[in-house]
Every structure is written in C-alpha cells, then in structure tokens.
Amino acid sequence: MADQTASPVSESPGAFYPQDFNIQKMTLLTDAGQTFDLKNMMYEFCYFEDIYNFAVSGYVMIKDAIGIIENFRLNGNEFIEISFSKAKGADDYNTQTYRVYKAGNRKPSGNLMSEKFTLYFCSEEMVLSEQVRISKSYPGKEIYKIVNDVLVNKLKVPEKRVNIEPTKGVYDFIVPRMKPFETISWLSTYARPASQSIGADMLFFENKNGFNFRSLTSMMSGPVYATYKYEQKNVSSPDKADDFNNKIKTVLNYQFVKVYDALNEISSGTYANKLISMDPLTRNYKITNFDYSVFQNKLGGTNTNGILSPAVNRLGFTQNQAYDSVIKVAFGNADEKRDPYVAVAEAGVGHDIYIETYVPFRTAQISLANYTVIKMTIPGDPNLLAGSVITFNLYSLNNVSSGRELDKFHSGNYLVTSVRHVIQDTGVYQCIVEIAKGSSPTGYGSGPSEMTATTDLLSGP
Amino acid sequence: MNNFLGKDGYVWWVGVVEDIDDPLQLARCRVRIFGWHSENKNDIPTQDLPWAQSSFSPSGSNKWSVPNLGDWVTGFFGDGMSAQFPIMTGVMPGIYREAGSETGSSGNKGFQNPQTPEQKAAGPQMPAGQVRYTNGKPTTPPLARGIVANTAVGVQNSNITHTCDFANDLIKNNQLKKYLMAEAHQIREAIRAIMKALGFTDTSGQFTALTNQLKSFARELRRLQKDIIQPILDFEKAVLGYITTAQKIIQWILSLPAKLLSLLADCLNKLIQGVKNIFTDILSGSSGSGGELLSAAKEVVSAGKNLASSTITAVTGAAVIATAAQATVQQAAAVTKIPQQLASSVSSLGTVATAATIGAMSSGISNIGSSFPSANSAVSSAQSSAQPSSTP
Numbered sequence: 001m002a003d004q005t006a007s008p009v010s011e012s013p014g015a016f017y018p019q020d021f022n023i024q025k026m027t028l029l030t031d032a033g034q035t036f037d038l039k040n041m042m043y044e045f046c047y048f049e050d051i052y053n054f055a056v057s058g059y060v061m062i063k064d065a066i067g068i069i070e071n072f073r074l075n076g077n078e079f080i081e082i083s084f085s086k087a088k089g090a091d092d093y094n095t096q097t098y099r100v101y102k103a104g105n106r107k108p109s110g111n112l113m114s115e116k117f118t119l120y121f122c123s124e125e126m127v128l129s130e131q132v133r134i135s136k137s138y139p140g141k142e143i144y145k146i147v148n149d150v151l152v153n154k155l156k157v158p159e160k161r162v163n164i165e166p167t168k169g170v171y172d173f174i175v176p177r178m179k180p181f182e183t184i185s186w187l188s189t190y191a192r193p194a195s196q197s198i199g200a201d202m203l204f205f206e207n208k209n210g211f212n213f214r215s216l217t218s219m220m221s222g223p224v225y226a227t228y229k230y231e232q233k234n235v236s237s238p239d240k241a242d243d244f245n246n247k248i249k250t251v252l253n254y255q256f257v258k259v260y261d262a263l264n265e266i267s268s269g270t271y272a273n274k275l276i277s278m279d280p281l282t283r284n285y286k287i288t289n290f291d292y293s294v295f296q297n298k299l300g301g302t303n304t305n306g307i308l309s310p311a312v313n314r315l316g317f318t319q320n321q322a323y324d325s326v327i328k329v330a331f332g333n334a335d336e337k338r339d340p341y342v343a344v345a346e347a348g349v350g351h352d353i354y355i356e357t358y359v360p361f362r363t364a365q366i367s368l369a370n371y372t373v374i375k376m377t378i379p380g381d382p383n384l385l386a387g388s389v390i391t392f393n394l395y396s397l398n399n400v401s402s403g404r405e406l407d408k409f410h411s412g413n414y415l416v417t418s419v420r421h422v423i424q425d426t427g428v429y430q431c432i433v434e435i436a437k438g439s440s441p442t443g444y445g446s447g448p449s450e451m452t453a454t455t456d457l458l459s460g461p
Numbered sequence: 462m463n464n465f466l467g468k469d470g471y472v473w474w475v476g477v478v479e480d481i482d483d484p485l486q487l488a489r490c491r492v493r494i495f496g497w498h499s500e501n502k503n504d505i506p507t508q509d510l511p512w513a514q515s516s517f518s519p520s521g522s523n524k525w526s527v528p529n530l531g532d533w534v535t536g537f538f539g540d541g542m543s544a545q546f547p548i549m550t551g552v553m554p555g556i557y558r559e560a561g562s563e564t565g566s567s568g569n570k571g572f573q574n575p576q577t578p579e580q581k582a583a584g585p586q587m588p589a590g591q592v593r594y595t596n597g598k599p600t601t602p603p604l605a606r607g608i609v610a611n612t613a614v615g616v617q618n619s620n621i622t623h624t625c626d627f628a629n630d631l632i633k634n635n636q637l638k639k640y641l642m643a644e645a646h647q648i649r650e651a652i653r654a655i656m657k658a659l660g661f662t663d664t665s666g667q668f669t670a671l672t673n674q675l676k677s678f679a680r681e682l683r684r685l686q687k688d689i690i691q692p693i694l695d696f697e698k699a700v701l702g703y704i705t706t707a708q709k710i711i712q713w714i715l716s717l718p719a720k721l722l723s724l725l726a727d728c729l730n731k732l733i734q735g736v737k738n739i740f741t742d743i744l745s746g747s748s749g750s751g752g753e754l755l756s757a758a759k760e761v762v763s764a765g766k767n768l769a770s771s772t773i774t775a776v777t778g779a780a781v782i783a784t785a786a787q788a789t790v791q792q793a794a795a796v797t798k799i800p801q802q803l804a805s806s807v808s809s810l811g812t813v814a815t816a817a818t819i820g821a822m823s824s825g826i827s828n829i830g831s832s833f834p835s836a837n838s839a840v841s842s843a844q845s846s847a848q849p850s851s852t853p
Binding site: 135136137139172173174176177186275280281327328329330331341342345347348349350353359363 | 463464465466467483484485487489496497498499504505506509510511512514539540542543544545546
C-alpha cells in the first residue's frame with residue numbers, strides 16, 4: 001500500500017519565496033526512443049488530480065523554435081517524465097511519468113520562426129484502461145480484492161502505487177465487459193468501507209502517490225495536512241523564516257463555489273431519501289428511509305457537527321424527514337438466503353448485494369461531501385494531495401476586542417477534492433485547490449422550532 | 462444511473478442457455494449473454510453465471526416451460542447497465558446444433574449448446590419413441606411443423622385403441638332416410654297433381670277446351686312452380702348436402718395414418734353400407750317411391766312438351782303463357798337431374814373408397830351407382846324430349 005503521509009513544504013529547506021519551484025526534469029520520450037528536454041521550452045505546466053477523476057492529467061505549454069512535432073514525429077505515443085519540487089535540493093520531488101496523448105493549440109508565434117502548442121498528458125493507465133475491457137466473474141469475493149485484481153493484474157499497476165481500503169461483504173459479481181477504470185468506479189457504488197459501521201462512500205481516484213480506492217469518511221477522518229488562512233497581504237514577519245512559513249500557508253485568494261444550496265441538497269437526497277427494494281424471487285419488498293439526523297454522528301466528517309437545521313416546515317416535518325424528496329426503486333436480494341424454501345438449496349441464490357445499505361447512504365454521502373465548496377489559490381506545494389484534509393481559517397466579519405474571530409460555520413476542516421499545480425515560466429508556482437465539507441465546527445443548534453414564524457412574517461398582516 | 466427501476470432504460474440482451482437445472486425449480490436458467498459476458502469459460506464459468514429469472518406471458522401464470530440447453534433467449538437486465546439481474550422474456554427458435562468437444566460443457570467456448578451428444582445420451586432421456594431436438598433441424602416443435610412421427614402424439618397414436626363412434630351418424634342416417642321417404646311421397650303426389658292439372662290423366666281428347674282455359678291455367682302453373690316444384694329442388698339440395706358431408710367424413714378418415722385407418726375400417730364399412738342402403742331404398746324402387754318418382758318426372762317432361770306444342774298451335778299470341786309453360790318444363794327437367802346428380806355423387810364415394818383399397822366400401826358404393834341405369838336413361842330421354850319445346 002502506498003504511503004499517504006506527507007509533510008507540508010514549509011518543512012522542506014531551500015525554498016525562499018512562497019511561490020518558488022524547481023523543475024528538475026521535464027523530458028519527452030518519443031516512440032522512436034528519442035528523448036528531448038522540454039524544460040527551457042515550457043512556459044506553463046499544469047498537473048491536476050481530483051478525487052472524482054480516475055486519473056491525473058495535465059499539460060505542458062511549449063514555445064518551440066526547432067520543430068519538435070515534425071522532427072520528433074510526435075503522434076500521441078510519447079511519454080513525458082516530470083520531476084519538480086519546491087526548491088532545489090529538496091528530497092520531496094514529485095516525479096512522475098505520463099503518457100502524452102494529444103498535441104493541441106498549435107499556432108505560429110514570432111514571424112513564423114517559432115510556434116506554440118500544448119502537449120496534453122495523463123496517466124499511462126488511463127490510456128490502457130481505454131484499450132481493454134473486463135468480462136470476468138468474481139464469485140464470493142470482497143470488492144476491494146476485485147479492485148486490486150483489476151489494478152494489479154489487468155492494468156499492471158505496481159503494488160506500491162495501489163492504495164486500497166478494505167471493504168465489507170462478499171459478492172458474486174460478473175464484470176459486464178467494462179473498461180478497468182469503469183469497472184472500479186462501478187464497484188465503488190456497491191462498496192461499503194470495512195472501517196465504518198455504516199456508509200457506502202468509496203471513491204476511486206489517482207493522485208501523486210498512485211491509485212486510491214478509499215472512502216470519503218476515512219479521508220475526512222485523516223490527519224490535517226496543513227492549516228491555511230486568508231489575511232492581509234501587506235503584513236509580514238520580520239523573521240524571514242517565519243515569514244516564509246506564514247506565507248506558504250496563506251491563501252492568495254478564494255471564493256465559495258457553494259456556501260449552501262438547500263434546494264440542491266433536498267433534490268439530491270442529502271438529508272433524506274427513500275429506497276423501495278423488491279425481490280421477485282421471494283416476493284418481498286422493503287422501504288428504507290434514510291434520515292440524516294440518525295446517521296450524522298456515525299457518518300464522520302471533517303468537523304464535529306452536522307449541517308442539519310431543526311427547522312420544521314409548514315407541512316410539519318424537518319429536512320431529514322422529507323423522504324419522498326428522492327425515491328429510488330431497485331431489485332434487492334437481502335432475504336433470499338433466509339427464506340425457508342431457499343435455505344434447502346442455498347446455492348441457488350447469490351450473496352446479498354446490500355442494496356438497502358449502499359443506495360440510500362451513497363445517495364446522501366456523495367452529495368453531503370460537497371455541501372460547502374471553496375476554490376482557493378495557495379502558494380505551490382508539490383506534496384499537497386487530493387484526498388487530504390486541510391484546515392481553512394476563514395475569519396469572521398465580526399470584530400471583537402481580542403481580534404478577529406473565525407467564522408463559526410465555514411472555518412474548519414475541509415477535504416481537498418482537487419489540486420491543480422500550475423507552474424509558469426514567470427517564476428510562479430501556485431496550487432488551485434478545491435476543498436469541500438459536509439460538516440461544521442459549530443452546530444446549527446435548536447434554532448426556531450417552527451419555520452411558520454418566518455412564513456407569517458413574509459406573508460404580512 | 463437513477464437507480465429507479467424503469468427509468469434507467471430498458472437494457473435488453475440476447476444470450477445462450479447453458480444451465481437449466483435450477484435448484485429452486487423456478488424455471489431460471491444460467492444464460493451467457495452476448496456482449497456482456499465473455500465467451501471464454503475460463504473467465505466466466507457456467508456455474509458463475511447469474512440465474513436469469515423467467516418472465517412468462519400473463520395469459521396464464523401456470524402455463525410455462527423451461528428453455529432447453531443451447532436455446533437462444535432474449536431478456537432484459539433488472540438493474541440496467543449493472544447487468545447483474547438478467548430476466549428472460551422469450552426464446553428465439555433456430556436450427557439445433559449439437560455441441561462439439563470445444564463447445565460442450567467440458568470445453569472452454571461459450572455461446573454454444575453445452576451438451577455434447579455423449580452427455581445428451583447419458584442425461585435424462587425423452588420417453589421411448591420421442592425425439593425432442595434433432596441436429597440440423599429447427600428447434601420449433603415437430604407437431605407445429607405438421608410432423609407427428611417421434612412426437613408424443615405419434616407415440617400415442619401408435620398405442621391407441623379405438624371404440625367406434627359412428628352410431629350417431631347411423632342414427633342420423635335413419636332420420637335422413639325417413640325424411641327422404643316423406644319427401645319422395647310428397648313429390649309423387651305433387652307430380653300427380655301436375656298431371657291432373659295438365660289434363661294428362663284424361664286422354665279423351667279434350668285438348669280443344671284447354672285453349673280457353675290457358676289464361677287461368679298459366680296462373681296455376683306459376684303456383685305449381687312455387688308450391689310444388691321448388692320443394693323438389695330443395696329436396697335435391699338436401700340429398701346432395703348429405704352426400705357432400707359423407708364424402709368429407711370418408712376423406713378425413715382416409716387421410717389418417719394407415720394404422721389408425723385400419724382401426725377404422727370396420728366403422729367405415731358400416732358407414733358406407735348405411736349410405737348405400739338409404740339411397741338404394743329411395744332410388745332403386747324397393748319401396749316403390751323411387752321408381753315412381755323417375756317415371757313421374759319423365760311424364761312431366763313429356764306433358765310439358767305436348768303442352769307447349771298445343772299452346773303454340775292454338776294461340777299464337779299467347780307468348781306469356783308459353784313462357785310460363787317453358788319455365789315449368791325447365792323446372793321439371795331440373796327435377797329429372799336429381800337422380801343423375803345423386804348417382805354421380807354417390808358414385809364418387811365409391812371412387813374415394815377404392816383409392817383406399819377398402820374392398821367392402823368400394824363394392825358397396827359401386828352397388829349404389831349400379832342402381833341408377835333406369836334413372837339415367839329416363840333423364841336422357843326427358844332432356845331430349847324437352848329440347849324442341851324451348852323454341853316458340
């Protein structure tokens with residue numbers, strides 16, 4: 001299993017300015033075996049990882065005066081080896097080899113003496129995954145073992161680049177001729193993390209450390225990688241070292257992509273949803289209601305409190321009781337082995353797929369994880385990973401005598417859902433980070449017990 | 462995916478049945494599905510295939526059957542694109558192919574009939590004499606293709622014991638006989654009335670008075686046509702209808718397999734004999750009515766001729782009356798054809814029976830035909846006599 005621990009760059013020596021970087025290697029390897037150094041031709045480099053994407057991807061923007069595309073016969077079968085860090089001499093280089101799959105934006109520059117173009121790259125496994133399909137049975141297998149088989153045996157991913165979280169239950173799956181990444185993504189919808197008593201929030205994604213099959217809950221429960229803050233830019237510490245450590249964790253800018261969106265949460269089944277599961281074999285059916293308030297303390301999160309308001313609408317129920325907001329109907333097989341008739345010929349039915357668990361929970365948890373979303377730009381940090389947890393200290397607008405207080409609801413721990421490392425030849429290295437949370441440092445308390453008061457106010461005398 | 466049954470699209474499929482031995486006896490099958498499942502049994506062994514539930518016609522929840530090994534079936538996935546819950550909806554008939562060593566249950570290649578001839582021979586067998594599928598032949602049931610041999614019906618036919626059920630037909634024959642006898646009597650009386658009306662019962666030479674009575678007599682002729690001659694024609698239809706039905710019965714019997722036919726030979730002979738007796742009685746004159754009928758018909762024709770000739774001579778302008786008389790003659794001529802048609806129809810019974818080489822039936826029918834020589838000659842004579850009178 002790959003090591004998920006990493007240190008913030010503030011602890012690595014050599015860097016002086018927050019946006020320093022050092023590209024050690026940026027080499028193009030052609031299908032003819034030729035190599036070419038792109039370091040001095042690059043004017044922008046971007047590397048992107050996202051917990052909702054199977055593989056990392058990126059691009060290198062090139063200013064070319066020697067005709068690389070023509071002379072090196074680039075045709076989409078090249079590789080690019082990239083190694084970069086915060087500072088020269090650091091021991092935490094982010095070194096990866098990617099498949100160059102496309103050249104684009106090719107246009108002349110400088111009186112036809114040069115041209116600009118962009119080389120797009122992604123993981124080699126992403127290309128391989130598009131080239132093969134899996135049609136194979138996995139009787140009586142745990143999902144995480146199937147995922148491991150797909151990655152290690154089908155895609156030949158080195159085991160050190162595979163980080164798989166164990167899952168509960170055994171299943172009888174036949175992978176229906178899906179692509180490998182598609183297969184894992186499909187399996188993730190059924191999977192329930194073994195480390196959690198409830199929930200079905202497994203995700204498959206790649207980051208710098210390799211391929212991850214992990215639950216949102218376990219990622220949210222992970223250690224805080226670093227604490228970032230947003231403050232005035234014209235205040236600096238007289239101590240250069242302290243000043244560097246301070247600035248490296250200062251958010252350059254941020255914006256809320258979503259503060260909250262109650263209508264979206266209701267229609268997504270975040271607070272409540274309903275599953276009608278039925279089994280034509282035993283002729284049983286079940287209705288499973290998901291109630292966020294029942295599970296919020298068990299679901300875990302980046303912060304200690306849930307996001308549920310106790311407000312009751314004028315129909316007489318709270319958000320978490322609106323089960324009909326999302327209804328799902330599916331086949332299930334939960335009681336087959338318990339049926340007295342089936343019991344005498346148990347081999348005639350498969351293992352339980354636990355549809356009553358995974359469908360309601362996954363519906364809620366995936367939506368809940370993006371309850372609040374912030375996009376922010378921070379000084380470049382090659383060790384910052386998608387799937388890690390950071391603390392964002394957002395200051396309150398309330399002034400108190402002791403100084404600025406933190407926002408009670410939107411400060412706190414966030415899950416890093418995506419990281420875009422951008423290095424430009426102007427000497428700037430920044431990370432554009434998207435962070436999200438589905439919990440709050442402060443609960444919404446008891447609040448008004450009835451929303452009708454507000455309704456009366458709006459409706460007037 | 463919506464995870465809402467019916468809203469995630471109808472994902473349908475075609476597959477091949479590899480296992481029908483459902484431990485739960487719910488008519489489920491293990492089906493290898495084209496596209497979704499590998500043909501390589503190393504990747505997906507037959508025993509790993511999910512049990513596909515059956516979905517039968519709502520016309521009868523108790524009327525169903527299990528597809529056969531190697532059958533191509535269609536269906537849909539109950540879980541849409543996840544493809545873990547196949548449900549069968551139909552079977553696609555095709556040409557039956559026996560498995561080879563590579564494609565059989567011990568081979569690695571799917572999408573084939575998994576049962577080799579050796580396995581088929583070692584497995585459960587059809588009842589003696591029956592064959593379910595034949596290599597290279599359609600999988601549709603032989604009976605549906607009109608083939609009885611080697612089917613359950615064929616086997617049942619081979620073992621059948623027969624109880625004759627022609628009694629009802631013979632009873633009907635007796636009823637018909639009574640009807641025919643009654644009709645013949647009425648016809649005879651009617652013909653006598655015609656003779657009397659025409660004055661042919663009086664040969665004293667009073668034809669000169671006839672001319673004066675022609676006008677009223679024409680009306681009488683029309684009444685006679687309606688009330689007497691038409692029933693005679695209806696009688697003809699009744700007799701011919703009966704003969705046609707008898708022909709159909711005999712032809713159906715003759716179309717049965719030889720073994721079954723032999724079982725029915727006795728019954729057939731009884732039927733033919735019954736038919737023969739009826740017509741012999743009626744037409745050959747054993748009761749007297751048949752011969753009298755023929756004789757009377759001849760007289761009617763002759764009288765008609767005389768009537769027309771006399772009319773033309775006596776009243777040149779009485780064209781209307783002559784026409785009426787002519788119609789009477791034609792009707793009477795039609796009556797004379799009845800014995801001829803009866804003779805022809807009944808003779809055909811003899812022809813059919815002869816083709817089946819049933820001696821008794823053949824001779825019986827021939828006897829019927831031979832009963833009519835006098836009728837035939839009488840008809841010929843009547844027709845030739847009536848011909849000139851049609852010219853005014």
